[in-house]
Every structure is written in structure tokens, then in C-alpha cells.
Amino acid sequence: MQPVFLHIDGNSFYCSCERLFRPQLRAKPVVVLSNNDGCIVALTKEAKALGLKRGVPFFQVRDLIKEQGVTALSSNYELYQSISGRMQRTIAGMIPKMESYSIDEIFGDLTGVADGDPKQLTALVQSIRSRVRQWVGVPTCAGIAPSKTLAKLCDHYAKTYPTFEGVVNWLELSDERRRRAMNLTPVGEVWGIGAKTREKLLAMGIETVLDFAQADAAFVRRRFGVVLERTHRELNGISCIALEENHSARRQIVRTRSFGKACSQMDALIAAVSVHMTEAVRMLRLQKCAAHTVGVLFHTDPFDEGRAQYGVFESTRLDVPCADLMTLTSAALELVRKFYKSGFAYKKAGVFLTDFVEEKRALAPVSLFDFERLDVLRKRERMQSSLDELDRRFGKRAVMMASAKLSGEWIMKRDLLSPCPTTNWNDILKVS
DNA sequence: TCTGGGGTCCTAGGACCC
């Protein structure tokens, strides 16, 4: 039986989530910014129409945004994660097999559904879209095709050409329309073809998806390897990439953040690494794993080209896999102490965990209590009364952030603060 | 002078995705 894949994703997902709670933003240009409000990570079609693009640093377009009355929002990942969960549960209830591919995307397996009748498949997917719209409130587009790569391409067509009304079904297109669509689409739009490969293909005169799909398979294999050969086959309707229903179990966990302001003290790195490790271990325990390797990274500001750069990406293999916050944090802090060099202004710090094994023992969730035992909080006695006050007013998360903040130059606008009733640093610092 | 061959494991780096 010929496989049939579905791809659905949310339109301007982060912006759509924000619009749910701010209906006045409907049909208006909106952008959502990355962590330190550094650059644009999501934007609505109204914002795209003004020439704004994903990935552009905010400061470069600040004037344009002001002039055009674009709403710029700090990101709120906890909100997006929660909406994403609702969207995916809604879809999961309507199709036999599903893979959660990213925060706003799913792949589904529709093989054998509706006896493979293309018209019925399109109708089914339209009903999924309207249910998501109605139950969750997020607009989506979808593609249906015999391979994942084609399904994603069809979704792209659905987004690009509104006449399709949100769903493009490869199985319903004539050969002629398929060729026309592929010929209109730049090769870089294909899932699996990034900037580097695109440049190489352009240099060979391969400009459109059609050019690439018609290229010689052996040639693609020889010049670009097995990965791109798979993409090539997928574009020709041969499914090579299977649905992964258990996509969510991670093989590594990384937590990093840029500092709002570069810092040079080792204390600040220690504070940052401790906070990141607390989050990383929380994730690790959620997926019931222990990590055999623990690592840290920190580096100077790569955009500050005038200054000497220093970067660290180091890891330790533990004697035994471990899911204990204290042990993992100690190992990470040891790396920080070993590789820290004074005289540099550090802009980014983080931790990573990898080489996972399943952890069968029951694990208590990471609590603030664990965190307080860390040497970061040596100053704890001094700070205790203000921390108690913080705890009463804003909860433990705020205590954690304030502790880190007070033990180093840790400046962030709003990251990690969503569970608190305030996202305003000044409120928190006033109390502490 | 002439200096095997094949397998496995690990790592670093590069490419890709959102």
C-alpha cells in the first residue's frame, strides 16, 4: 500500500498564541522576540509584508517597527508549549499515528485511511484544521503526500497560495500542476536543503525544486551523500523517512542563555551554570533518564570582533550515569573552575547532558531545596529574610532567579519568569 | 629496501531542522 503522510503546522505559531490572549492584535503586524529581546523569532504575515524577516536583530529594525506600529513581544515559551500540547492532543485524537516534530508541527501517517481516497483525505484534514481552530484557536495549514518531504512541501504551498484554502494534497494534483508548483519553488525551500547545500546547488545551475527532483540520483549521492539522496528520493514520491512516534525522548539536553550584559567574574558563570543545571536535570528526570556525560560551555561575545575571544566547550564522563542534581552540578562547576580564565567578558553560558540511560528508580522532582544546598548560596544566611519575602510574594522560581542574580552579574529581561505573577525584574529586585 | 587488512569505537566537525 502506498504510504500517505500528513504535515500540519501553526501559522506564525508564537504570534498566533499571543493573539489568543490579545484579540486586538488580529490582522495587525506582530513579531515575537528571542530571549533577551535579541532578534525576531516569529512574525505574522502582516509583519512580513513590511519587509521584516525572521532572525533579524531587533535593534536593526527598531525604527521600522516603531514607525509602522508593529507590536513587538518578548517570548513566552511556557505559553507556547502549553498551546502546542493542546494542539497536538486535538490532532492526535483524529488520526491513527502521529509524530510530534516540533513545537508547532506534527507529521501524521494516513496510510490506508479512507481507503486512500484523495478527496476524503483532504476533507478529513480540513476537519482537523477547523477543529484545531475551534478548540485551540490557532490557524494552521497542512500538506498531504506520499513522503514526509513532499508533505512538508505541500504545506508550504498551502501557506504560499491562499487559493488552496489551507490544504494541499499531492495526490489530488495533476502531473502538470505538480511540475508547475515545483518549478515555481526555489530549491532552498525543501526540507533538508539548507544554506550551504543551496549555494552548491545554485552553482551547478540547480535552482528550483523541479531542477533538483529531476537531477540524477547517483550524482546527488556522490556529491552530497546519503542524506540528500534520501531527500531526492522523497521528492520523487519514494518515502525514505519513517514516522517517529516517539520523537520526544531526547538524546541530549542543552540549556544555555546569553547574558544581557557580558560578565567577567567566575561567580557569575557559576551562578548561571547552576541555574541551567537545575533546569537540565528537571528535564532529564521528566524523561526518566540518567546522564553519563555532563558538560559546560561559555564564551565571549562573538560579535565583538575587536576583542580577543575565548570559548569553552568541555565535558566529563562520570563513573556511572547520574540523575542527581548535586553530583551533576559539582561536576559542571569543576569544569567551570578548571577552564575559567579571567580577563574575558563572557556573553553566554550553558550546560549539556548526554549519553543517557534509562533510570528505573523513582526520582523525586528537582526542588528548590536541592538548589539551596549548592555553594552558590553561601550568602544565603544574609539573604534569607529577603528571600523569604520573595518566596511569599512570587514563589520559589523567583527566589532561584534572584539568588543567581545576586551572586553574579546575571541580567535577563524575563526568561524563566512566566510562572511568577510578575515578569518585571524591578519588582523582584525591589523586594530582594 | 621492503612495513597487512579489517573491524570497532570514539570524537570533532559540519550540515541540517525549528
Add this chain to the structure above:
DNA sequence: TCTGGGGTCCTAGGACCC
């Protein structure tokens, strides 16, 4: 002044073993 933060997979080459 201000430039995100996650992830995945593949490959080549070196170390090591017999």
C-alpha cells in the same frame, strides 16, 4: 548600546585490537 536557544544525524579520521 542592542545579534536566540534548542535539537538531530552523518562522515572522516584516529586509536586500538587481532
